[in-house]
Structures are given as structure tokens and as C-alpha cells.
Amino acid sequence: MADGGNRPGPEAHLASNLLLVAETAGIYALDPDDMAEVAGRLNAGLPVLADLGLDTDAPLPVIAPGPVRALALTVSQACNMACTYCYAAGGSFGGPETRMTEATAFAAIDRLIGDAPPGGAVKIAFMGGEPMLARPLILASVRYAREHAAARAVQVGFSITTNGTLLTEADADFLAEQGFTVTVSLDGGRETNDRLRPMRGGAGSFERVANRLAPLLARADRIPLTARVTVTPKNINIRQVVGDLSSLGFSSVGVSPMLTSPTGDGALKPSDFSTLLDEMIATGEDWLAATEAQQPHAFSNLATAVQELHRGKARSHGCGAARDYLAVDASGRYSACHRFVNDPLGAMGDLDDGIDHAGRARFLAERRVEAQSECARCWARKLCGGGCHQEVLHVGRPACDYVRGWLDFALHAYGRLLVSRPDLFDA
Amino acid sequence: MKVKPVNQSAKSGPASPAYPQPVLGNPAATLMESGVGNCFPGLEFDLRQLDVRFFPGLVFAFPGITQNGPDGTQGAQLVYVNTGDDPIFLEDRKWIHDLANTLNGEQGGALGGGQWYLHWVEQGGNRIELYDNIIWQNTVTKTPYEGEIAWWIIRLIQIDPDPDFADLTIALTQRDENGQPSGHPVVLKGKRRAYLDDEGMIPDVYRPGELTASMCSPWTHDFRDCACQYWASNHPDVALGEVQDPQQLADHTDDLDAAQAVTFLDWMRRRSDPARDIAAQPTIELARPMRYDPYEINLHWEELDFVLQGQETSGTFKPDRExxxxxxxxxxxxxxxxxxxxxxxxxxxxxxxxxxxxxxxxxxxxxxxxxxxxxxxxxxxxxxxxxxxxxxxxxxxxxxxxxxxxxxxxxxxxxxxxxxxxxxxxxxxxxxxxxxxxxxxxxxxxxxxxxxxxxxxxxxxxxxxxxxxxxxxxxxxxxxxxxxxxxxxxxxxxxxxxxxxxxxxxxxxxxxxxxxxxxxxxxxxxxxxxxxxxxxxxxxxxxxxxxxxxxxxxxxxxxxxxxxxxxxxxxxxxxxxxxxxxxxxxxxxxxxxxxxxxxxxxxxxxxxxxxx
Structure with a gap:
């Protein structure tokens, strides 16, 4: 199966009989008789696409970024928790704790909606810090956005990423009524979570979160709800973590490895990555088995990965940061995403002078995977898109073998599901 | 060796790979209504104004959102009702008689008092409300679409080729102080107005100035805030300069000739520039250093030349017609x-x-x-x-x-x-x-x-x-x-x-x-x-x-x-x-x-x- 040590080859990658074309993200089924020869040539670094009629000289077009369609409002640069690894350094992003004013939030919403084409759609994400510390601002912002978007026939969707500790019954009603997508940050079951995610006073947060989540879970049919797990060396037992959170009531659990933290505390080290990959694959096998048996399973990473492979969209960037998405902080400064708040590397203008579109274009041009020399010989470059901009700019790319190993596994899984569950995929 | 495409990217073929970024619809510049005079020569009116009279006997306006946000006055506002000078009421058709009776009767009378707005339009069994419904604390609030959206909806109304078939129903309501529709609606049955026939535009329907009423007009100083280089779409972009030097003549033409200069100049160029007669540039970016920005016209309008027959002229024109x-x-x-x-x-x-x-x-x-x-x-x-x-x-x-x-x-x-x-x-x-x-x-x-x-x-x-x-x-x-x-x-x-x-x-x-x-x-x-x-x-x-x-x-x-x-x-x-x-x-x-x-x-x- 996944060996993780597959030699990076620039042209294509073979996972059982599926050939992934690196440049286009197209996936082709090989004739079984040809597999050995193709594998041999790939391993020897020899070209294969020309013989298969799959080579193309046409480069993908570079498309200028359009209007920003999603905005993270950092409504509260403060947090009631004290997670050791947080990218926001206790919620304040290394600066003084501040809260966004209504004027700032409204101005940012005005610009987002004003730039959207009538009949289009925008998304607003409430981020922090802990956004629920700024509950009145969230309510006011949602109302304001609804009214202004409605008059222009712009659809507006909302999401919130919260630690869950401050949620009330009324909040859950509100989130359901307004169609929020809710992500709760949790790092595992009681024991794991309390070690990694203490309250500011040092007390564990799990009990509190579990109680607070009840109103949300009770509305799971109306609120798309996901648990998001930050994987550190202390909760690398992913299979266990996903199981624990699933038992708590989450139907969707996503994990993301922690590669960088402001304190250097809690980040995964190179020696952790093979364990990480083994855990991911073990959890993935669970998900595959459940899926093939038509049973639900919460592990969303693989569910997302196989659908992305099926789409086969060649990515020049790992995410929509700066292109479709910007964050705005309490002082009204735009940044490439919520992780770049207070970070000059991702500064994108401010509310007074407007979004720095030249800066966006420059950032996107510099961060294109095609411009990353170390990605040029990686078969997974157009699937991964070069990785998280913020992590790459601060710690480089320490986990590429892990990423390739995971994608190789996902390709195998995709191949299996094409046979066993073809109904999962659009034509 | 043979391969079979599996995922969506592969099925689209190696020569047409999936685009790396999503492309949302057509670029705005391909829409007729977003064109400016530069791109669509002959655009002398605002397309949207055609639809202020989309329904026989009624005249609408399409106000947008005020600077303070949606205050409930945006949308398709009824300006007035008039069956008298609308030539369609001279046509002898049943639905026109019925509509005239309605408009001249009790319902039309109601429309004469207070401010009315278009509430919904219905054609072929499809009804579109000109409101967006927002749920807020278990109650539904209606937010009126702004004028542009209202116009988009009206623009989509079709014309049935049978002139006797009245297939359009509309409703008008008034609004309370919160912009919520209130009172009894006035429902009218009729037909979308045709404003074009094989000969072009049907002229009798519109009053002079009506089709340009919404455009930037230099004499109202709207152009000061015009950020779209639209000001005004009917000014000359380029003009031929006055010719002083006979060497510049293109051919055997003489000084009385109306079109003797050969180089087109940017009409908006800074006249103080030493290079005042350099040729017009192909793009705004290239031209910008040499030309006035629209807002500057307030200060410099007297420097802009009159253009007669495509040529700038500084003298007083005297027709040579003794x-x-x-x-x-x-x-x-x-x-x-x-x-x-x-x-x-x-x-x-x-x-x-x-x-x-x-x-x-x-x-x-x-x-x-x-x-x-x-x-x-x-x-x-x-x-x-x-x-x-x-x-x-x-x-x-x-x-x-x-x-x-x-x-x-x-x-x-x-x-x-x-x-x-x-x-x-x-x-x-x-x-x-x-x-x-x-x-x-x-x-x-x-x-x-x-x-x-x-x-x-x-x-x-x-x-x-x-x-x-x-x-x-x-x-x-x-x-x-x-x-x-x-x-x-x-x-x-x-x-x-x-x-x-x-x-x-x-x-x-x-x-x-x-x-x-x-x-x-x-x-x-x-x-x-x-x-x-x-x-x-x-x-x-x-x-x-x-x-x-x-x-x-x-x-x-x-x-x-x-x-x-x-x-x-x-x-x-x-x-x-x-x-x-x-x-x-x-x-x-x-x-x-x-x-x-x-x-x-x-x-x-x-x-x-x-x-x-």
C-alpha cells in the first residue's frame, strides 16, 4: 500500500493501476499489462506521458484574482483559553488583546458585499481569538450583512470557529436560524483535551465544552457541525481522538497537523511524521471500511481527499488565501488569511485605503507552486498546491514526505471506492 | 499502451485541463449594460431607462441603496400613472381596454396617493417577488431589492409575440417606515412593453431626456465623482487637431478642408503640456500622465476645445454660405x-x-x-x-x-x-x-x-x-x-x-x-x-x-x-x-x-x- 517512500517524480505518480498526471491532476486507469512497465519507467525517472498520449505543452492559464468572496472577521483578538500551540498566541496574535468595533466590522462587510456581483455569494467567517467573546458584534454583523446583501441579491453564508466554551442555548438557536457552519476546536477526548487545551485558570476544558455542545449537537440537523483537531505529539493517536469525538456526537471530525506555533511549543517534529502518517492511514482504513459497508464515519480528511481527487483540480495554491479569502483584524487591517493577522508577510491593505490588490496579486504570484523550486520535482505539487502559505513562510516544508504518503494512500482509497462505491462520485 | 480517463480533470482531456482557479461567469465587460461609450460606440442612452416604462401606463424609477444603507426606499418605485400620453392606449385590444379601465378606476386612483413600489411580477406561472426574505428571530423581514436588481428582474420579462395576449401580471404595494410592504396590493394585468421593432426603437413612448436621465452629466457636476471614466460617454475621446503647418497635410487638401489633420489627439490631454499635440494613446494607463482626470475638468473645462466635424477649433465658426x-x-x-x-x-x-x-x-x-x-x-x-x-x-x-x-x-x-x-x-x-x-x-x-x-x-x-x-x-x-x-x-x-x-x-x-x-x-x-x-x-x-x-x-x-x-x-x-x-x-x-x-x-x- 502506501509506502511513503515513493520517489518523487515530476511527471506522474502510480498508485496501483491509477496514474496521476502531476501537472494536470488528471487521473487515468492503466491497462494491467502496462503497469509494471510504467512503474519501472517512473522509478527510473524516465518519461511516460508521451507514450500514453497524455503529454501537453499547454501551460495552465494564470488568472488574475477576482473579487474577494470570503472574509474572516477577527472579531475578538482575545481568548478565554490558553492553548500552548495557538497560532494566535493566546488569541491576541502577539499584540495587545483587542476587540473589533462595529464600525470596523460594518465597513469590512460593506466592502465585501459591494465588491460582490449582484446575484453572487459571499461568506463571512467569525474568527478569533474566541469569537463568542464578541457575541453582540456577531449578532450585529450578521444582521447588517443580511440586510445589505439582501438589497443587492447577494447570498451571504456564515461560519464560526469557536472553542465552544461560551455557547448558550440561545446561541445555538441563532446559529441554526442563520444557517451557520460551525467548527469547534477540540483536541480529543477528556484526558487529551484537558492536557492540551487548558482554560486560562489552568482547569481542563473538556467537561465544560461537552456540556456546552449539547445545544449545538441537538440541532445537528440544522447546523453543519465539524470538530477540528490540531494534532501535536501529545494527541497523535488520531484513531483514538476521532473515535472519542465521534462518540461525543460529532458526525464530522477533521484533523490538521501542527507544524508551527509562535512559541515553538507543541509543533510536530520531523521524527513524528511517520507516526502521524501511520495514524492517519489507520484512521483512513477505518473510514474506508465503514464507507464500503455504507456506515457513517466521522473522519473527514479522507472523505474530502477522495472527492478532491475525483474533481482533479490542479491547484497552484494550497488554499484560497489572498485569492478568494482575506481576514480583517480589529484595527481594520487586511491580511492574506486569519493566520496572517499581525504578520507583515501577509499584509493586504486596510479598510481606510482599501484592499491592496497589487499586494494580493504579488503574494499569489510569489506563492504559486510553479514558483517554488523545491516543488518542481514533486508529483503531488498540483494536489497540495505548495502547502499552507503561513507555515511555509515560517518553517518551510518539513512534512512533504508525510503529505505524499497521505495522498498516495488517498489515491489508493479513491481507486477502491470507484469500484465499491461509485455512487459517491459525480459523473 | 492505453489509458482510460477516470477523474473529472482527466475526462476533460489533456488539452483542456481543469482551470487552476474557478472562473465566475463572463467578465463584466462582456455585458452590454456594463459597456461605456468607448467600448460600445453609439451608446447614447442608459439601457436601464427603457424599462422605466416596461408596463403600459406606469412609469417607474429604480433607486439604489442610499449611503446610509438600505432604508426601504430602494427598488422599483412608481413615479406616476398616465394613460393619456401613452400611445399604446390608442391600440384597440381587449387587455388594453381592461387595463385602461382599471387604471382610470378605483385601483388606479389608489396609485395616485402615497408612494407605491413594484412588489412582484408574474409571467407563465412564475412569480418573482422584488424582496429578499430574511428570517430574524423567527419572524420574516422583507428587504427590498435595490434598483439594479429590480431592473434585472424586469429585464427578464418576456414579450409574447401575440399582441392580444396579456401574459404579465404585476402587483404594487406601499411600504411602512421599516420598508415592509403594507396595505392592499394593486394587481394589474397587461403585457410587457416592446421598445424595439424591426425599425429600431419605438420613439413615441419616451419623453425627451428620459433615456439619458440617469447618466452622468457634466452640467450637473456628477462627473466629479465619476470613477469609471464614463464622463461623459458622449464627449469625444479623440479629435483631429487644428492644422497650422501645411507640411502636416495628408494629401492635396487645402486649409478650408474639414479633415486635414491626420493625427488623432486625446481630447482630454493637458493643454499645458509641452507635448500638447502628441497622438492619443491606446489605453487609459498610457494616456493618464498626459490627460486630465475626470474630476479635474471642473478646473480646466475652458481649455477643452470645441470640436466641429471631428476637428478641434479655437476660432469662431463662420459658415461660408453667402x-x-x-x-x-x-x-x-x-x-x-x-x-x-x-x-x-x-x-x-x-x-x-x-x-x-x-x-x-x-x-x-x-x-x-x-x-x-x-x-x-x-x-x-x-x-x-x-x-x-x-x-x-x-x-x-x-x-x-x-x-x-x-x-x-x-x-x-x-x-x-x-x-x-x-x-x-x-x-x-x-x-x-x-x-x-x-x-x-x-x-x-x-x-x-x-x-x-x-x-x-x-x-x-x-x-x-x-x-x-x-x-x-x-x-x-x-x-x-x-x-x-x-x-x-x-x-x-x-x-x-x-x-x-x-x-x-x-x-x-x-x-x-x-x-x-x-x-x-x-x-x-x-x-x-x-x-x-x-x-x-x-x-x-x-x-x-x-x-x-x-x-x-x-x-x-x-x-x-x-x-x-x-x-x-x-x-x-x-x-x-x-x-x-x-x-x-x-x-x-x-x-x-x-x-x-x-x-x-x-x-x-x-x-x-x-x-x-
Whole structure:
């Protein structure tokens, strides 16, 4: 199966009989008789696409970024928790704790909606810090956005990423009524979570979160709800973590490895990555088995990965940061995403002078995977898109073998599901 | 080796990989309504204003969101109800009577008080509300769509081709102070207004200024805030400069010539710049350092030159028309005689002369690759020259119609001059050089012939003066003419300048080939009138003339009946279809047989018909 040590080859990658074309993200089924020869040539670094009629000289077009369609409002640069690894350094992003004013939030919403084409759609994400510390601002912002978007026939969707500790019954009603997508940050079951995610006073947060989540879970049919797990060396037992959170009531659990933290505390080290990959694959096998048996399973990473492979969209960037998405902080400064708040590397203008579109274009041009020399010989470059901009700019790319190993596994899984569950995929 | 595409990217084929970023619809610039004058020459009005009268009898406005946000006044506001001056209410149809009764009854009366808004429109079982529903704390709040969205919805309403079928229902409501619809709706049944027909826009529906009412207007200083370079779409982008230096003259033209400069200048350029006469730049970015930004016009408008006939002018314009000081015609009879015996026939003759010259030019498709290699640009030059000549020929045909329209209008107003007889026949001679009449003749488009065409159309020449005389007479004797009739003559006269410039362009375009006429000219000779190969074309021309005559007669009678109006439309449409057939026949004759259509072969027959 996944060996993780597959030699990076620039042209294509073979996972059982599926050939992934690196440049286009197209996936082709090989004739079984040809597999050995193709594998041999790939391993020897020899070209294969020309013989298969799959080579193309046409480069993908570079498309200028359009209007920003999603905005993270950092409504509260403060947090009631004290997670050791947080990218926001206790919620304040290394600066003084501040809260966004209504004027700032409204101005940012005005610009987002004003730039959207009538009949289009925008998304607003409430981020922090802990956004629920700024509950009145969230309510006011949602109302304001609804009214202004409605008059222009712009659809507006909302999401919130919260630690869950401050949620009330009324909040859950509100989130359901307004169609929020809710992500709760949790790092595992009681024991794991309390070690990694203490309250500011040092007390564990799990009990509190579990109680607070009840109103949300009770509305799971109306609120798309996901648990998001930050994987550190202390909760690398992913299979266990996903199981624990699933038992708590989450139907969707996503994990993301922690590669960088402001304190250097809690980040995964190179020696952790093979364990990480083994855990991911073990959890993935669970998900595959459940899926093939038509049973639900919460592990969303693989569910997302196989659908992305099926789409086969060649990515020049790992995410929509700066292109479709910007964050705005309490002082009204735009940044490439919520992780770049207070970070000059991702500064994108401010509310007074407007979004720095030249800066966006420059950032996107510099961060294109095609411009990353170390990605040029990686078969997974157009699937991964070069990785998280913020992590790459601060710690480089320490986990590429892990990423390739995971994608190789996902390709195998995709191949299996094409046979066993073809109904999962659009034509 | 064989492969089978599996995922969506692979299925789209290696040559058309999935785009790396999503592309959302068409770029805004491809939408007609987002165009500005620069991109869509001739955009002299705001498309959206057409729909302020989308429903018969009602006039709407489409206000957007105020600076303080949606205050509930945005959307499709009813401005007023009026069945009196809306010409559709003259039509005899059941739904129009019903609508008029409703609007003049209790419901229409209700619309007279307070502010009403369009609430929903319904067509073919589909109802669209002009509100967005927001759920807030278990209650539904209605937010009115702003004017632009309301217009988008209205724009999508279709017109059923059956004029008797009223398929559109609309409802209007008032609003409370929170912008929520309140009270009983007024529901009206009718039909979407057509504002175009085969002839173009239907003019009677709109008041003067209505179609431009929403546009930036320099005199209201709106343009100060105009960030879209739209200000104002009807200012000249480029103009020809005044010529001081004779060395700059393009050809043999003289100082009195209206179009003597050759370089287009940016009209918005900074006049203080040392390089004040540098050529206009192709993009705003390149031009920006040299030109005023729109907001600066407030301070510098006096520096911008007046532009007359495409050319900047700093002096006071004095028309060189001393002969106009006395009455050009002794009486109206002389004017009518001039129209029917000279002008209509001149237009016919010139149209034929230009068409003949047009068919004598090789078609762009006939140019072989070798010829294009030896004469780079030949294909495009031929395409341009042919297009220019054909456009002038068509314009002369339009003039023929306008002269006839002037005639039937005058005969209708002054029955003492007898009944109107359509004049669709050539003149034996047309104005030529030095105001001499030369015989009408069909000639191929040599440089000499094109040069003569330039002379015919020259401003101040005989033909130009004819129409100037007529305008002068009409304005001196307003009682003898219906208001506005002089505008037709003005339009013919000002088209003349256009023709003149187009033929000068043709001269310039074909100049490089003048030493080798074979390269661009067909060895065309005029077919004998009895040549069997020319008979199909001649038969078509006969039919066109006949249909134009009966079409003009019917149109002259349209004031009396709708039936006549329909008949005239049919005749003109038939004539147009035949013109396309004639075009094809003449092209075949010229291309395959080197023969030109003897357009004047049946002149006597056309002449006889025009004399009744």
C-alpha cells in the first residue's frame, strides 16, 4: 500500500493501476499489462506521458484574482483559553488583546458585499481569538450583512470557529436560524483535551465544552457541525481522538497537523511524521471500511481527499488565501488569511485605503507552486498546491514526505471506492 | 499502451485541463449594460431607462441603496400613472381596454396617493417577488431589492409575440417606515412593453431626456465623482487637431478642408503640456500622465476645445454660405419640385454608382496567399474599402427614403400640390466637380473615380448646398412645414460630411495599390442590358424598386390606418430581402464573369413609374 517512500517524480505518480498526471491532476486507469512497465519507467525517472498520449505543452492559464468572496472577521483578538500551540498566541496574535468595533466590522462587510456581483455569494467567517467573546458584534454583523446583501441579491453564508466554551442555548438557536457552519476546536477526548487545551485558570476544558455542545449537537440537523483537531505529539493517536469525538456526537471530525506555533511549543517534529502518517492511514482504513459497508464515519480528511481527487483540480495554491479569502483584524487591517493577522508577510491593505490588490496579486504570484523550486520535482505539487502559505513562510516544508504518503494512500482509497462505491462520485 | 480517463480533470482531456482557479461567469465587460461609450460606440442612452416604462401606463424609477444603507426606499418605485400620453392606449385590444379601465378606476386612483413600489411580477406561472426574505428571530423581514436588481428582474420579462395576449401580471404595494410592504396590493394585468421593432426603437413612448436621465452629466457636476471614466460617454475621446503647418497635410487638401489633420489627439490631454499635440494613446494607463482626470475638468473645462466635424477649433465658426442670404426657393412648389426632380434622383443614382464601384473591388476572400505575401495587408485593405463604400451606398438609399418621406409629409400637409407619388428612379446626371452636372455613369473604383466621389460629397459642394438650402428655407418658413421636418434634411446634410471622409479613407487605403490596379480591381465591364447572365440581377432590381414604391405609398398612408402601416412594413421588409439577393447575384456576376450589373438599364421604366 502506501509506502511513503515513493520517489518523487515530476511527471506522474502510480498508485496501483491509477496514474496521476502531476501537472494536470488528471487521473487515468492503466491497462494491467502496462503497469509494471510504467512503474519501472517512473522509478527510473524516465518519461511516460508521451507514450500514453497524455503529454501537453499547454501551460495552465494564470488568472488574475477576482473579487474577494470570503472574509474572516477577527472579531475578538482575545481568548478565554490558553492553548500552548495557538497560532494566535493566546488569541491576541502577539499584540495587545483587542476587540473589533462595529464600525470596523460594518465597513469590512460593506466592502465585501459591494465588491460582490449582484446575484453572487459571499461568506463571512467569525474568527478569533474566541469569537463568542464578541457575541453582540456577531449578532450585529450578521444582521447588517443580511440586510445589505439582501438589497443587492447577494447570498451571504456564515461560519464560526469557536472553542465552544461560551455557547448558550440561545446561541445555538441563532446559529441554526442563520444557517451557520460551525467548527469547534477540540483536541480529543477528556484526558487529551484537558492536557492540551487548558482554560486560562489552568482547569481542563473538556467537561465544560461537552456540556456546552449539547445545544449545538441537538440541532445537528440544522447546523453543519465539524470538530477540528490540531494534532501535536501529545494527541497523535488520531484513531483514538476521532473515535472519542465521534462518540461525543460529532458526525464530522477533521484533523490538521501542527507544524508551527509562535512559541515553538507543541509543533510536530520531523521524527513524528511517520507516526502521524501511520495514524492517519489507520484512521483512513477505518473510514474506508465503514464507507464500503455504507456506515457513517466521522473522519473527514479522507472523505474530502477522495472527492478532491475525483474533481482533479490542479491547484497552484494550497488554499484560497489572498485569492478568494482575506481576514480583517480589529484595527481594520487586511491580511492574506486569519493566520496572517499581525504578520507583515501577509499584509493586504486596510479598510481606510482599501484592499491592496497589487499586494494580493504579488503574494499569489510569489506563492504559486510553479514558483517554488523545491516543488518542481514533486508529483503531488498540483494536489497540495505548495502547502499552507503561513507555515511555509515560517518553517518551510518539513512534512512533504508525510503529505505524499497521505495522498498516495488517498489515491489508493479513491481507486477502491470507484469500484465499491461509485455512487459517491459525480459523473 | 492505453489509458482510460477516470477523474473529472482527466475526462476533460489533456488539452483542456481543469482551470487552476474557478472562473465566475463572463467578465463584466462582456455585458452590454456594463459597456461605456468607448467600448460600445453609439451608446447614447442608459439601457436601464427603457424599462422605466416596461408596463403600459406606469412609469417607474429604480433607486439604489442610499449611503446610509438600505432604508426601504430602494427598488422599483412608481413615479406616476398616465394613460393619456401613452400611445399604446390608442391600440384597440381587449387587455388594453381592461387595463385602461382599471387604471382610470378605483385601483388606479389608489396609485395616485402615497408612494407605491413594484412588489412582484408574474409571467407563465412564475412569480418573482422584488424582496429578499430574511428570517430574524423567527419572524420574516422583507428587504427590498435595490434598483439594479429590480431592473434585472424586469429585464427578464418576456414579450409574447401575440399582441392580444396579456401574459404579465404585476402587483404594487406601499411600504411602512421599516420598508415592509403594507396595505392592499394593486394587481394589474397587461403585457410587457416592446421598445424595439424591426425599425429600431419605438420613439413615441419616451419623453425627451428620459433615456439619458440617469447618466452622468457634466452640467450637473456628477462627473466629479465619476470613477469609471464614463464622463461623459458622449464627449469625444479623440479629435483631429487644428492644422497650422501645411507640411502636416495628408494629401492635396487645402486649409478650408474639414479633415486635414491626420493625427488623432486625446481630447482630454493637458493643454499645458509641452507635448500638447502628441497622438492619443491606446489605453487609459498610457494616456493618464498626459490627460486630465475626470474630476479635474471642473478646473480646466475652458481649455477643452470645441470640436466641429471631428476637428478641434479655437476660432469662431463662420459658415461660408453667402448664397444663403437670399431665399433659396421662390416658393414651396419650387422646393417640392427640387426634391422630386433632383434630390431623390441624385440619391438613387449615387447609390447605384457606389454599388457598382463596390462590386468592382475584389472580395477579400479572393486574395490568394501568394498575393497576400506580396501585398501584406491587401485582404484587410479590401475588406475596409468595400465596407466603407457599401456603407455610403446604403446611406444614400436611406436618404432616398428620407427625401420621399419629406415629400409625402409635404403632400399630406398641402393637398393642393396633388397626391404624393414615390420617386424611385435615377437622375440622368449628378453634381460633379466645379458644381457641374455630369452624366450618371457606372464605373469601377479606380482612384480617379473615388476621387470624383470625394468631390460629389465634399462639404460646400453642390449636393451639400442643396440640402443646406432646403434647411434654410424650412427654417425661414416654419408655417409651411410640420415641426421637426427640417431635421431630416439636416441629417442628410451632415451624413454628407461622413461620406466625404469615408471616400477619402478609401482613397488612402487603396493608394498603395494604385500602380497595380489588377491587384485590387476586378476587370469589370458593364453587362449589356440583354445579357442573359445579368437578367436575374436586373429582375431583382426591378422588384426592389417596385416594392419600395408601394412601400413608400403605403407608409405615406400610415397616418390613416394601421393596415397601411403593416402593409408598408411588409413591402419594405420584402425589398430588403430582395436587396440581399441582389447583393449575392451581383457578387457572383462580378466574381465569376467579370460583369457589372447595368443598374441604369431600366431607368426609363423607373422614371415612367415615378411620373405616375
Amino acid at each position: 448664397d444663403l442670404n437670399e431665399d433659396p426657393y421662390p416658393d414651396l412648389a419650387a422646393l417640392i419640385h427640387d426634391l422630386s426632380h433632383n434630390l431623390a434622383r441624385f440619391e438613387f443614382s449615387l447609390a447605384m454608382e457606389y454599388l457598382y464601384a463596390f462590386f468592382s473591388l475584389r472580395a477579400p476572400d479572393d486574395v490568394s496567399p501568394e498575393q497576400e505575401r506580396d501585398w501584406p495587408g491587401l485582404t484587410n485593405d479590401l475588406r475596409a474599402a468595400r465596407q466603407l463604400i457599401l456603407s455610403v451606398a446604403i446611406s444614400e438609399m436611406t436618404h432616398l427614403r428620407w427625401v420621399n418621406q419629406t415629400l409625402w409629409t409635404l403632400h399630406d400637409m398641402h393637398p393642393g400640390y396633388g397626391p404624393y407619388l414615390p420617386v424611385v428612379a435615377p437622375a440622368p446626371g449628378v453634381p460633379g466637380e466645379d458644381d457641374e452636372i455630369r452624366p450618371s455613369q457606372l464605373r469601377i473604383a479606380t482612384q480617379k473615380v473615388i476621387g470624383e466621389f470625394v468631390e460629389v460629397e465634399r462639404p460646400g459642394g453642390d449636393l451639400d448646398t442643396e440640402y443646406a438650402k432646403m434647411v434654410h428655407y424650412m427654417r425661414e418658413h416654419p408655417g409651411q412645414f410640420p415641426p421637426g421636418l427640417d431635421q431630416l434634411a439636416v441629417r442628410i446634410d451632415s451624413d454628407g460630411l461622413n461620406h466625404y471622409q469615408k471616400f477619402r479613407d478609401v482613397l488612402r487605403i487603396l493608394d498603395p495599390y494604385s500602380g497595380c490596379p489588377d491587384v485590387y480591381l476586378r476587370p469589370l465591364t458593364e453587362a449589356a442590358p440583354d445579357d442573359p447572365r445579368a437578367q436575374p440581377a436586373l429582375a431583382l432590381l426591378d422588384a426592389i424598386v417596385a416594392h419600395l414604391r408601394s412601400g413608400y405609398s403605403a407608409e405615406a398612408a400610415t397616418a390613416q390606418s394601421n393596415a397601411a402601416r403593416l402593409a408598408s412594413q411588409d413591402e419594405i421588409t420584402t425589398a430588403r430581402d430582395l436587396m440581399h439577393q441582389l447583393y449575392d447575384a451581383a457578387e457572383v456576376l462580378a466574381r465569376d464573369h467579370d460583369l457589372g450589373v447595368p443598374f441604369f438599364a431600366h431607368a426609363g421604366q423607373y422614371e415612367a413609374a415615378s411620373r405616375g
